Amino acid sequence: MFIVAEFIVLLSTNLILMQALGTSTLFVAAGNRKNLLWTAITISVFTTAGSGAAYIVNKLLPSGAADLTPLLYTLIIGALYILILAGLYFAGGDLFDTAKKYIHLSAFNCAVMGTLFTVTERAGIYTSLDSFFGFILAGAEAGTGFILASFILTAAYARLNSSKVPAAFRGGPAMLIYLGLISMAVYAFR
Amino acid sequence: MSKKKTTVFDGLISDNTVLSSLMVISPVIVCANSVQNAAALIYAFSAITFISVLIGSFVPKKLPYAAKTVIYAIISSIVYIPVKTAAQEFFPEVITRVGIYFPLLAVNSLIVLQPQTKFRSMKRTQMIPALVFYILGFDAVILVTAFLRELFASGTIAGRVVDMDTLVSGLGMPFGGFIFLGLLCGFYRAVRSAVRRENREEADSDVHSS
Numbered sequence: 001m002f003i004v005a006e007f008i009v010l011l012s013t014n015l016i017l018m019q020a021l022g023t024s025t026l027f028v029a030a031g032n033r034k035n036l037l038w039t040a041i042t043i044s045v046f047t048t049a050g051s052g053a054a055y056i057v058n059k060l061l062p063s064g065a066a067d068l069t070p071l072l073y074t075l076i077i078g079a080l081y082i083l084i085l086a087g088l089y090f091a092g093g094d095l096f097d098t099a100k101k102y103i104h105l106s107a108f109n110c111a112v113m114g115t116l117f118t119v120t121e122r123a124g125i126y127t128s129l130d131s132f133f134g135f136i137l138a139g140a141e142a143g144t145g146f147i148l149a150s151f152i153l154t155a156a157y158a159r160l161n162s163s164k165v166p167a168a169f170r171g172g173p174a175m176l177i178y179l180g181l182i183s184m185a186v187y188a189f190r
Numbered sequence: 191m192s193k194k195k196t197t198v199f200d201g202l203i204s205d206n207t208v209l210s211s212l213m214v215i216s217p218v219i220v221c222a223n224s225v226q227n228a229a230a231l232i233y234a235f236s237a238i239t240f241i242s243v244l245i246g247s248f249v250p251k252k253l254p255y256a257a258k259t260v261i262y263a264i265i266s267s268i269v270y271i272p273v274k275t276a277a278q279e280f281f282p283e284v285i286t287r288v289g290i291y292f293p294l295l296a297v298n299s300l301i302v303l304q305p306q307t308k309f310r311s312m313k314r315t316q317m318i319p320a321l322v323f324y325i326l327g328f329d330a331v332i333l334v335t336a337f338l339r340e341l342f343a344s345g346t347i348a349g350r351v352v353d354m355d356t357l358v359s360g361l362g363m364p365f366g367g368f369i370f371l372g373l374l375c376g377f378y379r380a381v382r383s384a385v386r387r388e389n390r391e392e393a394d395s396d397v398h399s400s
Contacts, residue, residue: 020219020364024212024299067274070293071267078260085256104255108263108302110216110294117290168380172212173372180368187365 022111044143051139201324
């Protein structure tokens, strides 16, 4: 029952299905299962680590300086982006060449930045979330939600791009309508 | 001459940011459900994107990709501050309603990624009009989407009640935004390919007749 409840929470707070965050990235990566999985994992790393850093920034930021939040979140993501790239580069091997395109694609997109804002917003409502580990957990949950939405899209990707779909709707438009239908179904859980 | 014109106008129709590239679609899906929301988003997107990309064009092109990406994002986050302050004067209610999608405009793909792809090879004099049409392309889509979704979901236009027999309230929800944008995108592609086919046939008939 716990797993079912958690699954429903993951769906009903899903970045893509409920907030349309990271949809463009999902479409770019959806062409290949390996790309999609790597992108989703990279985004999860950014949302998890970024949320932890966002908690610290939120605590240090004076209440009258809320307009600086996007700049500070951008600096967080920028620092993570450079650190991860540098870490992989100095670690050597093929991992840097394999992972760098996913890191470029994942760093500055709505899913990552949106998670930092969403988690902060939720922490303002649910005080139990307002801790360092609460933020980390919420960031990881958002990333897992992205992975879940990736699997949902992957399941139908071949059909949505098949020649049976009218040419004008093949690919992007069909995927949007498909995500809309899934989103409508998930909406019932709320 | 005609080739240059085509390049500059690309962003408005043939290479539209939303309908062709499927970029910056989150605010269109979630927030473009009323004309007031659209007006605030158009203002913020246009101001942040234009000023940020213009300032970003002075960033040395020789810098590594990741460094340029971070610099572009920092520039737009700084530009966001005065834009938000002005928006609080003109659209105070809308900013609360739009929520996180307002600051997210500061890291949109047109600012962070496109200067390194679409605008990379352009001179500044060519880039500025092209950028304006890319921005207008987004503005047009969000305005049309918001107008139609508000009309059919709420039976109003810019908050004024219109005599509508049937309302589809789901169209105002995010899932309605997904479905509406998918349909709009499909319609746009059908029209675009029909126009291209016609142009090709005209060009072919010109070649044969000459």
